[in-house]
Amino acid sequence: MGKTSGRAAGFIEANGTSFYYEACGEGEPLLLIHGLNLDTRMWAEQLSAFSERYRVISFDLRGMGQTPNAEEPFTLYDDARAVLQGLGIAAAHVVGHSFGSVVAQELVLAYPEMVKSLVLVSPTLTGYPRSERRMQDFARFVEIYETGTKEETVEMSARMWFDGPGQAARDESQQARAKYLQMTAHAYDLPKLKNPPLWLAPPPIERLEEIAVPTLVIAGQKDYEDFQKMAEELEARIPNAEKILLPDSAHLPPMDQAPVFNRIVLSFLEQARQ
Known part of the structure; x- marks a missing residue:
C-alpha cells in the first residue's frame, strides 16, 4: 500500500489550453475523468479513498471546471494523454464517468499502451440510440x-x-x-465550446472488441434504460469485462453511493494488478 502524500493542484499547459488538475497519493497512477458539465469536484470522495493506495489524478475537461476553451481543433483522447504526459506518467488505470467514459474508451483505443485497466461508470457509447x-x-x-x-x-x-x-x-x-x-x-x-471535439475514427462503438485491458462497467439501476443497455453491450463486447449494477444509484454512483462505489473499484483494481 502506498503512503498518502499531500494534495497538489495546478495547471498543465498543453494542446492550446491550460488543464486544471488535482493529484494526491503515491503508487500506481489512477486517472479519473469526470462527466459532462461536471468537474474534478465530483471525485472528492475518490481522491481521499483511492490515494491511500494509488497516485490519483483528476482534471477538468476543456470548457469545464477551471479548464478554458481553446480555438483550435482538439481531441479528447489527446487531452487526456497530454495530462498524463504533463505529469510524467507513461501509463495509468483509468476511470471514466458518463461523457468521461467516452474519453476513456477513445484513450485506450488510440493509445492502448497508456491504459492499465478501465472502469466505465454510467457509460456512454457515442452513436447508441437514446431511450x-x-x-x-x-x-x-x-x-x-x-x-x-x-x-x-x-x-x-x-x-x-x-x-x-x-x-x-x-x-x-x-x-x-x-x-x-x-x-x-x-x-x-461558462462560455460554450466554440468547436466540438474531433471524435476518434472509427468510433469506439465499432471497436469495443479491441479493448484488451481488464474492464469494469458500473451502472445504476435507477438510471435511464439506455444507459443500462449500453453497460450490457460494453460487458458483452469487451473481451475482459465484467458489469456491476447498483440498485440504489442513478447516474452518479461516485457521488450518491461513494463508499459502495469506492469498495467496488478498489477491489477491481487490486484484481487487475495481479
Whole structure:
C-alpha cells in the first residue's frame, strides 16, 4: 500500500489550453475523468479513498471546471494523454464517468499502451440510440433551459441525472446532491465550446472488441434504460469485462453511493494488478 502524500493542484499547459488538475497519493497512477458539465469536484470522495493506495489524478475537461476553451481543433483522447504526459506518467488505470467514459474508451483505443485497466461508470457509447423516456425528459429540459431560470434548469438536471428519472431525491444524498447542483450551475455560467471535439475514427462503438485491458462497467439501476443497455453491450463486447449494477444509484454512483462505489473499484483494481 502506498503512503498518502499531500494534495497538489495546478495547471498543465498543453494542446492550446491550460488543464486544471488535482493529484494526491503515491503508487500506481489512477486517472479519473469526470462527466459532462461536471468537474474534478465530483471525485472528492475518490481522491481521499483511492490515494491511500494509488497516485490519483483528476482534471477538468476543456470548457469545464477551471479548464478554458481553446480555438483550435482538439481531441479528447489527446487531452487526456497530454495530462498524463504533463505529469510524467507513461501509463495509468483509468476511470471514466458518463461523457468521461467516452474519453476513456477513445484513450485506450488510440493509445492502448497508456491504459492499465478501465472502469466505465454510467457509460456512454457515442452513436447508441437514446431511450424514449430520456428523449422526452431532454425535450422538457430544453424547454426549461430556454424559458426558465438557471435555478430551474439546474434542478431539472439534478432530477434527471442525480435522482434518476421518476425518482425522489433521497435524504441521505442531500450533501452530494448539493455539490452536483453547484457544479452544474457553474457549468452553465461558462462560455460554450466554440468547436466540438474531433471524435476518434472509427468510433469506439465499432471497436469495443479491441479493448484488451481488464474492464469494469458500473451502472445504476435507477438510471435511464439506455444507459443500462449500453453497460450490457460494453460487458458483452469487451473481451475482459465484467458489469456491476447498483440498485440504489442513478447516474452518479461516485457521488450518491461513494463508499459502495469506492469498495467496488478498489477491489477491481487490486484484481487487475495481479
